[in-house]
Amino acid sequence: MLTPRTRLITTVSSLYTVRKREKAFRAVERALRKKAYPIRFFSEIFIHLSLFLGYPAMLDGLERLAVMKRRQKFSPTTSKRQKSVAKKGEKILRRIYGKQAMKLISRLDGLENGLGTRITEDAYGAIMGRPGLPLADREVINVVILFLDGFEPQLYSHLRGALRVGVKPRTLQSVLLLAASIASKNPRTAIQILRRIAQNPKQGSF
Numbered sequence: 001m002l003t004p005r006t007r008l009i010t011t012v013s014s015l016y017t018v019r020k021r022e023k024a025f026r027a028v029e030r031a032l033r034k035k036a037y038p039i040r041f042f043s044e045i046f047i048h049l050s051l052f053l054g055y056p057a058m059l060d061g062l063e064r065l066a067v068m069k070r071r072q073k074f075s076p077t078t079s080k081r082q083k084s085v086a087k088k089g090e091k092i093l094r095r096i097y098g099k100q101a102m103k104l105i106s107r108l109d110g111l112e113n114g115l116g117t118r119i120t121e122d123a124y125g126a127i128m129g130r131p132g133l134p135l136a137d138r139e140v141i142n143v144v145i146l147f148l149d150g151f152e153p154q155l156y157s158h159l160r161g162a163l164r165v166g167v168k169p170r171t172l173q174s175v176l177l178l179a180a181s182i183a184s185k186n187p188r189t190a191i192q193i194l195r196r197i198a199q200n201p202k203q204g205s206f
Contacts, residue, residue, distance in 0.1 A: 006137075008037075009045065010144055011024070011182065012028060012045060013140075014144050014148060014182040016049060016053060017148040017183070029068065032068065039069060042065055043061075043062060044132040046061030047130065048127060052142065085126055086117070088124075088125045089125025092125070093124045095164060095165055096157075136166050139158055140167060142158040142161075143172065146158055147180075148183050155190060169195075172194055176191055
């Protein structure tokens with residue numbers, strides 16, 4: 001049910017989440033040897049991992065890529081912040097959360113003053129908004145990590161977000177099943193959440 005691209009994204013994200021990084025990079029090496037994807041594709045995956053797995057996972061992946069290609073190390077930072085990053089982040093936030101976007105920002109600001117703005121700019125504008133990896137692929141990565149790490153409220157929101165940006169329900173189910181098999185985790189609850197969302201598309205995100 002999965003394209004080779006989505007299967008690769010799911011596999012690498014799952015293996016990094018469960019700390020099987022050597023196995024993850026063997027999959028990356030195989031793909032690079034076949035010249036199936038440009039190195040930029042993988043660098044964007046590792047940069048995106050920083051959203052939920054932190055800078056150590058990102059740096060580990062980028063440094064391994066640099067060694068493999070015998071190039072200078074990739075910069076661990078995103079491109080220079082522009083004035084438009086906040087607007088870009090808000091646009092992406094609206095695509096993922098729909099009418100719930102502003103409610104989410106208010107909720108985050110209620111947890112910590114200014115948190116909604118920082119997440120909109122840093123997570124959605126500076127990382128989710130990077131070129132090189134489509135938003136649908138980025139949402140697949142988010143779903144994989146949130147599922148394997150057991151963050152159900154956020155998983156609910158990003159399963160819905162993945163559907164909103166064009167990922168098909170059957171693709172998401174296959175992603176969850178593949179991630180579950182890699183991590184030896186029961187996917188039943190996550191699949192139930194997915195089915196509930198698919199059956200009630202107008203229901204709120206959280």
